[in-house]
Amino acid sequence: MNSVLFQLLMRAVDDDLLEEVQRPAKKVRLWPRLVGIAGLAAACILIVISLYGWPHTEENPFPIKSPPATDEASEAAFAEIQRLGYTLPVPGGARDVSYALVDGGFDDMPMAEVTYKSGGRVYSCRALKAQQAADISGLDQEWTQSLDWKAGTLQMQLRQSDTDAWVGWYAPDAGIQWCLRGGEDGLSLLHTAQELLDTLGYGVAVAPEQAEDILYNAFELNGLTVGETEFVLDGVRYAYRMAQTWAVDQDFADISGLDGSFQHELEGEIAWCPARLYYDDGGAGKAVWFDVVPGLLYSLSMDRDASEEALLEMANQLFAPAQGDVG
């Protein structure tokens, strides 16, 4: 630890800020604690999150150019990686970028790899042409957390142990499996991966164009793997969730995580899906609905300004049926 920097930083923050964060938070409890992503074993449940297209071109589906390599061997590898049709995105500001082709033991198919430093951490991103989703992390561990889900056209994977983590995504359209490693925090890694996915043209987060503070999460809740996008729009914080279920009950599960009673409880429809709406006048509210054919549960929560109209408007804006528009 750099003790000079420690002392400097610890004494650098203004007193009013140090006091502000010790005052009781004014925010009313709205998002009950989620069940963590720990403890999920083999059960891999697929979620289909709304479909977001990615740019298709005949020549190269990924128009983004990777940054230049840093040495001769790496430059040669970069050229070969391009020739093989791989794209390995690197975030802006990355340093010590180095490309390589490695033998991953997949039927003589070379695997492309880029390593780089970002935020003081070393990351490694790999890509492999594959017929189906695969573990190309090169890590052989007892994973304590194991999530598989779908986001748009992508099949997503998250694995975490006490010492390592990786996030993978398989694009069936491109026939490529990617894997990002770096650090030991799977959730942080997922957010780093989100930036790479944006670069590749895959949008996994589902939020209106003007939304801010967009966070994409995946976690386990009551035995379901839930994909969640949190965002802020016009000062209102929303959480949009999706989870696949095999249940077909009319009394479908509420995955909003927003418990408690509300002034208003209504039944309705979002597109063709049966929906339930709950809200307090001008306060918090939620809509939960179920698309029975693909077996997808949805919820939308908002922390204030809720009304029937506000919930329905945002829910209809966000809901992109897995089976496309019907009728």
Place this chain on the structure above:
Amino acid sequence: MSKDEEIIALFFSRAEEAIAHAQEAYGALCQSVIQRILPDQRDVEECVNDTYLRVWNAIPPERPGSLRAYMARIARNLALDRYSYNSAARRSTALTEAFGELEPWLPAYVGDPVSAAENQHLQQVLNAFLRAQSSEARRFFLRRYWYGENSREIAESCQVSEAKVRTTLFRTRERLRGTLEKEGFQYE
């Protein structure tokens, strides 16, 4: 009159029971703040007592809006002073471990001591950065890296998911690094 106002009124009237009331209300908080910074229990106890003394000497003339926040801040700063003073006995604490998590996102200060101008610049940039964050992000960030609370403790006290705390901390670290780089701070 709120509990805080009653205790502050006792301090203003120089009634010694003010300390007992402050201890009853916020003694545990001060202790937990100090424990995250000082590894030695004797130091913790002395530092808690120093906190009451400091508050007694400061009120009046000061009249804090939140006695809880005021005492937590004073307890933290006193513990930090003692941590520096006892440099020979420095051991890992919750705060230094939290700092270790933040350190990769900080500029590389290799030369000692840091110049006063650079110090001041960092202080200005850091405070401006913190004020530009959402109150929630700022709360998570300062409680983690300046008070040494872990993400579970923050999640419980702020009534949000631990995943959200970790996510927000990660994003705030990334934004901090971007801001410091833009401001010309050098990274390795």
